[in-house]
Amino acid sequence: MIPAGFEYHRPTDTASAISILQEHGDDARVIAGGHSLIPMMKLRMADLAHVIDLQDIQEMKGIEIGADSVTLGAMVTQHELITHDGLAAAVPIIREAALQIADPQVRYMGTVGGNVANGDPGNDMPGLMQCLDASFELVGPDGTRTVAARDFYEAAYFTAREDEEILTRIMIPVPAAETGQAYEKQKRKIGDYATAAAAVMVGGGSASVAMTNLADTPVWSEEASAALAGGDVEGCVAAMLDAIDPVADNRGPVEFKKHVAAVMLRRAIARAMSRAG
Amino acid sequence: MSKMHVKLNVNGREVEGLAEPRMLLIHFLRENLRITGPHIGCETSHCGACTVDIDGKSVKSCTVFVAQANGAEVTTVEGLVNDDGSLGVIQEMFREHHGLQCGFCTPGMITRAHRLLQENPTPTEEEVRFGMAGNLCRCTGYQNIVKAIMASADMLNAQKEAAE
Ligand SMILES: Cc1cc2nc3c(=O)[nH]c(=O)nc-3n(C[C@H](O)[C@H](O)[C@H](O)COP(=O)(O)OP(=O)(O)OC[C@H]3O[C@@H](n4cnc5c(N)ncnc54)[C@H](O)[C@@H]3O)c2cc1C
Ligand code: FES
Ligand code: FES
Numbered sequence: 001m002i003p004a005g006f007e008y009h010r011p012t013d014t015a016s017a018i019s020i021l022q023e024h025g026d027d028a029r030v031i032a033g034g035h036s037l038i039p040m041m042k043l044r045m046a047d048l049a050h051v052i053d054l055q056d057i058q059e060m061k062g063i064e065i066g067a068d069s070v071t072l073g074a075m076v077t078q079h080e081l082i083t084h085d086g087l088a089a090a091v092p093i094i095r096e097a098a099l100q101i102a103d104p105q106v107r108y109m110g111t112v113g114g115n116v117a118n119g120d121p122g123n124d125m126p127g128l129m130q131c132l133d134a135s136f137e138l139v140g141p142d143g144t145r146t147v148a149a150r151d152f153y154e155a156a157y158f159t160a161r162e163d164e165e166i167l168t169r170i171m172i173p174v175p176a177a178e179t180g181q182a183y184e185k186q187k188r189k190i191g192d193y194a195t196a197a198a199a200v201m202v203g204g205g206s207a208s209v210a211m212t213n214l215a216d217t218p219v220w221s222e223e224a225s226a227a228l229a230g231g232d233v234e235g236c237v238a239a240m241l242d243a244i245d246p247v248a249d250n251r252g253p254v255e256f257k258k259h260v261a262a263v264m265l266r267r268a269i270a271r272a273m274s275r276a277g
Numbered sequence: 278m279s280k281m282h283v284k285l286n287v288n289g290r291e292v293e294g295l296a297e298p299r300m301l302l303i304h305f306l307r308e309n310l311r312i313t314g315p316h317i318g319c320e321t322s323h324c325g326a327c328t329v330d331i332d333g334k335s336v337k338s339c340t341v342f343v344a345q346a347n348g349a350e351v352t353t354v355e356g357l358v359n360d361d362g363s364l365g366v367i368q369e370m371f372r373e374h375h376g377l378q379c380g381f382c383t384p385g386m387i388t389r390a391h392r393l394l395q396e397n398p399t400p401t402e403e404e405v406r407f408g409m410a411g412n413l414c415r416c417t418g419y420q421n422i423v424k425a426i427m428a429s430a431d432m433l434n435a436q437k438e439a440a441e
Contacts (some may be wrong), residue, residue, distance in 0.1 A: 001301075001320040001339075008281065008298035008344040031345070038340050039322055041299075051298070053345055079334070103411030105325060105389070108334035109341070190410040191323060 003041035010053045014060065014139055014166055017052050021164045022141055024050045030166060032075060032114035035106050036123075060113070060168055065090050072170040074113025078102075081112060090174050093181035093199065097128045100185045100197075116149070117167045119157040122193030126153060127218035128183065131199035131210040134172040140165035153217035179203040180276030184268040185212075186260050188251065195251045196261040198268040202228055203276030209236060209269075213251075214244035214261055233269055237262050283347045287312065288356030298344035303327045305343040306353065314354035314384040318413070325412035328385035329353050335392040337411070354384035357391055366436070367391055367429040376425030378416035386412050390426045398434060402427060 011017045021028050028050035031037050040046040054060060060075040065086045072081075081087060081098040088095045101107060101115075101124050115125040116136065129136075129149035136147050141164055152160045161167060175181065185197035197212040207228035210220040221243040227235035246257035280295040287310060294309050303320075306312045306329070318326030320339050327339040330352035357365045364372065367387050377383040386409070393400065393408040400408065405426050406419070414422060 003299050005297060005299050007279075008342070010344075010347075034342070034345065035322065035340055038342070042321075051342075051344075055345065103325070104393075104408055105328060105335050105337045105411040106322070109336055 001042040003038070004044060004047050006048050006051045008051055008053065010056055012056045012058075014057055014168060017054065017057065017166055018139065018141060018164060020050065020052050021166070026163065028052060030054055032111040032117075033077065033109035034114075035102075035110045036114060036118045036120060054113075054166075063087055066174070068174055070172045070174060072112050072172070074111060074117075074167050074169060076112050078107035078110045078112065078115070079104075082107065091132065091172060091181075093128065093132070093183050093201070094172075096181070097124055097183040097185075097199065100124065100183065100187075103191045106191070112170060113167050116152075116170065117159065117161060119153065119159045120193075121156050121216050121218070122213050124183075124185065124194065124197060124212055127197065127210040127212035127220070128199045129170065129172070130218050130220035131201055131208045132172050132175070133208065134170050136161075136167050137169040137171065138162075138165040139168050144168075146171070150220050156216040175201055176204050176206075178277050179206075180272040180274065182268040182271035182275065184264045184271070186264055196246075196257060196264045198261075198264040200228070200265070200268040200272040202269065202272045205229060207236075209240060209265070211240060211244060211261060211265065214246045214257060216245075219243050228269065233266070236269065237265055240265055281344060281347075283343055285346055285348065286350045288352055296343045298342055300343045302329070302331075302338040302341040302343050302346050302351075305346075306338060306351075312353055312355060315388070316381055316384060318381065318385075323413070324382070324385075325389060326382050326385040328389045328412065330388055330392055333392070333395075335389045335411070352388065352391075354387050357387060366432050367394070367426070370425040370429040370432060371422070374421050374425040374428055376417065376422045382412060382414040382416075386414065386422055390429065394426070394430055394433060398430060398437075400427075400430060 009020050029048045030052045061073045063084050064071040078098045082095050115123050134149045147160045179201050180203050181201050183199050186195045194213040199210045201208045207225050209224045221240050224236045224239035284293045315329050316326040318324035322340045329338045331349050367390050405423050
């Protein structure tokens with residue numbers, strides 16, 4: 001389990017990281033917590049000549065809680081998401097979801113930026129961010145742009161991010177006070193990716209519903225969300241089952257995954273509704 | 278690939294060495310520094326036998342490049358003994374409550390339990406089980422590991438009270 005050799009860089013600001021990316025093109029990749037990238041490098045599924053460590057870039061750290069929006073630095077770890085009380089008060093579903101990712105050791109290292117940038121359909125944060133209607137700040141050689149989480153994912157490991165761009169921050173609108181939120185995940189064991197997971201927000205006549213690991217991207221469904229906003233739970237589940245596209249793998253055949261998807265979604269809806277006020 | 282100069286503090290001691298950036302921290306600890314407490318169980322980020330403490334975080338050292346740990350403070354199970362070299366509280370409680378059988382998982386268990394009790398000195402049994410979920414044991418069935426950690430919490434709290 002030894003990865004191929006590489007040259008290691010540890011810049012202290014975003015601009016330097018981008019210039020290293022520009023200089024080495026395809027041969028270079030940034031590393032955040034490394035808990036998706038290093039396993040891939042050990043398997044030699046990722047072979048990089050240059051690894052750019054983001055850990056010393058202060059401007060990519062920190063959690064800011066505003067009245068209308070929450071901003072997460074890309075380098076905020078899952079452990080920090082869990083232990084930040086202000087965040088848990090403003091957007092409780094983030095802690096609830098982060099607690100269901102991997103295990104304690106992985107959560108100390110894994111970052112929210114790495115989780116959303118990775119593009120693995122198994123990652124939990126992308127679906128959550130689509131449910132929350134978050135947007136991602138991307139900084140590249142040509143400047144800064146913002147892409148909605150709902151427009152970011154193109155296919156497994158393909159996103160709207162260009163190779164020379166770095167995802168620096170995540171902006172999340174604070175849900176209205178009456179919104180009930182819930183994240184439900186079925187996994188085979190601790191530390192496993194989801195067989196199916198559901199993120200639900202509902203209350204005050206609006207709703208948002210997204211699911212994880214049931215297609216090659218996260219699935220946010222406008223139709224399912226609209227049905228739930230109107231109080232139609234069965235319509236919401238039916239629309240979501242229509243929108244997902246699971247494939248058979250070692251987590252089970254397609255029929256089973258659809259069954260688990262419906263169970264997770266119904267549980268998340270019931271819990272979110274019980275919290276709406 | 279050229280080697281880089283790395284410098285870390287391991288168990289309170291400054292250590293330096295040359296290593297390829299791709300070298301995993303667990304290999305650097307075991308092979309270069311001969312600190313063999315942390316074990317390699319799976320080498321795929323799943324078992325927790327390689328757990329060490331890096332700057333106050335429990336980390337699987339098979340999933341960190343030595344380059345990433347450059348400049349960090351690292352604690353392994355060897356660093357958790359008392360100043361006089363006798364077993365530290367958590368180590369002693371694992372012994373007393375039979376929290377180990379073959380002992381392969383034990384260094385990772387103890388190092389993780391150390392951080393867990395730093396963050397939560399009065400955990401419930403459920404919190405111990407949740408907090409230890411990244412460490413696998415093939416022998417004990419976990420019951421005595423949980424007992425040992427609960428007893429460690431009591432003992433550490435009693436020591437703290439006595440010192441105050
Ligand atoms: C045993 C185990 C179990 C796990 N279980 C789960 C789980 O249940 N759910 C889950 O969601 N995840 C799980 N993970 C993955 C874990 O959460 C990862 O840490 C996370 O997916 C990636 O975050 P990272 O900071 O480690 O990113 P890295 O591994 O450092 O990077 C991942 C990818 O994203 C890119 N990248 C990282 N940061 C940026 C950035 N700021 N801008 C642009 N590109 C960037 C990297 O170049 C790389 O391609 C698990 C991991 C392990 C080892
Ligand atoms: S050897 Fe590192 S987690 Fe198993
Ligand atoms: S005591 Fe043998 S693996 Fe835990």
